[in-house]
Amino acid sequence: MIITRPREWGRIRRQLADLGATRVFITGCGECATVAHTGGEPEVLAAKERLEEEGLTVTGWSVGDVTCHAGGQRLEARKHACEIESADAVLVLACGAGVQTVADTTTKPVTPGLESVFLGNVVRNGVFEERCQMCGDCVLDRTAGICPVTTCPKGLLNGPCGGMWNGMCEVVADRECTHVLIRRRLAEQGRAIKAEPLPPKDYSKKLKPGRVDIRPKHGGRKAGGAS
Amino acid sequence: MSHFRELLESGSFVVTGEIAPPLGTDISAMAASVWALASVCDAINVTDNQGATLHLSSLAASRVVHEMGVEPIFQQTCRDRNRLALQSDLLAAWTFGLTTLLAVTGDDPRSGDHPEAKGVFDLDSTQLIQMARGFNEGHDMKGRDLKGATDFLIGAAMFPEAEPWDIQQARIEEKMAAGARFFQTQAVFDLDKFQRAADVVHAAGAKVIAGILVLRSPRVIRFINERLAGLMVPDHIAARIERAEDAAEEAVLLAIEQARALRQIADGVHVMPLGLDAAVPRIIREAGIKE
Numbered sequence: 197m198i199i200t201r202p203r204e205w206g207r208i209r210r211q212l213a214d215l216g217a218t219r220v221f222i223t224g225c226g227e228c229a230t231v232a233h234t235g236g237e238p239e240v241l242a243a244k245e246r247l248e249e250e251g252l253t254v255t256g257w258s259v260g261d262v263t264c265h266a267g268g269q270r271l272e273a274r275k276h277a278c279e280i281e282s283a284d285a286v287l288v289l290a291c292g293a294g295v296q297t298v299a300d301t302t303t304k305p306v307t308p309g310l311e312s313v314f315l316g317n318v319v320r321n322g323v324f325e326e327r328c329q330m331c332g333d334c335v336l337d338r339t340a341g342i343c344p345v346t347t348c349p350k351g352l353l354n355g356p357c358g359g360m361w362n363g364m365c366e367v368v369a370d371r372e373c374t375h376v377l378i379r380r381r382l383a384e385q386g387r388a389i390k391a392e393p394l395p396p397k398d399y400s401k402k403l404k405p406g407r408v409d410i411r412p413k414h415g416g417r418k419a420g421g422a423s
Numbered sequence: 424m425s426h427f428r429e430l431l432e433s434g435s436f437v438v439t440g441e442i443a444p445p446l447g448t449d450i451s452a453m454a455a456s457v458w459a460l461a462s463v464c465d466a467i468n469v470t471d472n473q474g475a476t477l478h479l480s481s482l483a484a485s486r487v488v489h490e491m492g493v494e495p496i497f498q499q500t501c502r503d504r505n506r507l508a509l510q511s512d513l514l515a516a517w518t519f520g521l522t523t524l525l526a527v528t529g530d531d532p533r534s535g536d537h538p539e540a541k542g543v544f545d546l547d548s549t550q551l552i553q554m555a556r557g558f559n560e561g562h563d564m565k566g567r568d569l570k571g572a573t574d575f576l577i578g579a580a581m582f583p584e585a586e587p588w589d590i591q592q593a594r595i596e597e598k599m600a601a602g603a604r605f606f607q608t609q610a611v612f613d614l615d616k617f618q619r620a621a622d623v624v625h626a627a628g629a630k631v632i633a634g635i636l637v638l639r640s641p642r643v644i645r646f647i648n649e650r651l652a653g654l655m656v657p658d659h660i661a662a663r664i665e666r667a668e669d670a671a672e673e674a675v676l677l678a679i680e681q682a683r684a685l686r687q688i689a690d691g692v693h694v695m696p697l698g699l700d701a702a703v704p705r706i707i708r709e710a711g712i713k714e
Binding site: 251257265297349350351352353354355356357358360361362363366367375376379390395396397 | 473478502506527528530531532534542544545546547548549550553564580581582585586587589590593594596601609655657
């Protein structure tokens, strides 16, 4: 789940003003931004109401299934073609991936209404935690299923660092030290808490920009394995 | 071989001090600190953007100390440099005549004066130690031969009082296995806890230099407890300084007592004067460590 936070409203208004936009189409997202309560139907309607209160015209709105899905978003844009066409700009309440997918489907200027913050676990409704940074070089087999790259604020592979005190983190004081948690869980599983240090991370495996193509090389729709 | 290394490896009790490079290019105050400490210190640590706050680089400042005829302990953190920069700076350090390295993680930028900065942490301290050991063996991180190797005495940091101890012990052992030959510790307040750490270090044939803080005022103690990562002054010690008529004098007396006690357990003391540089010679002499 991509976790997003609402962008400061004054900044959104400045973005629209910079575009000279008085007529706005709003797009949300039926997937992550709905779960994050930042770009689902209620939030899109709230933004609509607020823009209208402030004297702007909202030409229409949509919350498609998954805004970052190019095919789905093309359909969504076609459904709302007239409303988008009559707008000066499209305000997108979705993650950065969603904003760019929308931008690919229209010639209108597109502007973000959210900040994309992390790939998050849904701990409970309204509580999200980052557990994976998608580094491309997973170490969870060595770390008892707790990611040090993500959950140690310094991203240290071997720890704890010198700031750990009574099992707590020095950077985020109300957090338990990731490296203490890892070694505790290793011990609970009967595994050694002291082992060969993890080697430096291979950042060449972090695809930047990321692109994966698992389609069979010679066309057709046969099952293709992850490469 | 460096004099400091000779002393440490031959079993002499060593004394190290610490200076901070300036924020700027005027090194006169730093040089004055070096002179104040040099009469009793066998080597002086030169911090690397300590507390994640901007200072002249440890590399340049260590070189200055070296040129003054005093042995620097070149500190390198993993916070500000990726593995390319760390490697080239270590090679630079050796060509500058810096022979002792203290490899540490580094405080998080969020606790410093540039909280917007990206913490690099491409390597951690264990991996930095391994890298330096590789240099000593004549190869870089990729295993390629160096044209001219290094022979660093590699040190690491430890915090003997931090719990849980079993995990701290595992860390100490990992750092020694990676190549650390000596440790410098955070301030020691509890001798029993220091003893258990010293036992682990000595069992592997390495050395441990015990940290002593000169807690010169109640304000400094509050700063340490609130701001410094991984350090906590125990209440009974804080109360002693707070109650004293002359806090600075009491802090020096406390440091003398600590140094005397640690002399029986440690391989040296590392005095962090927190500005009271002039007190360091007195602490060392009155503790009976040096004439």
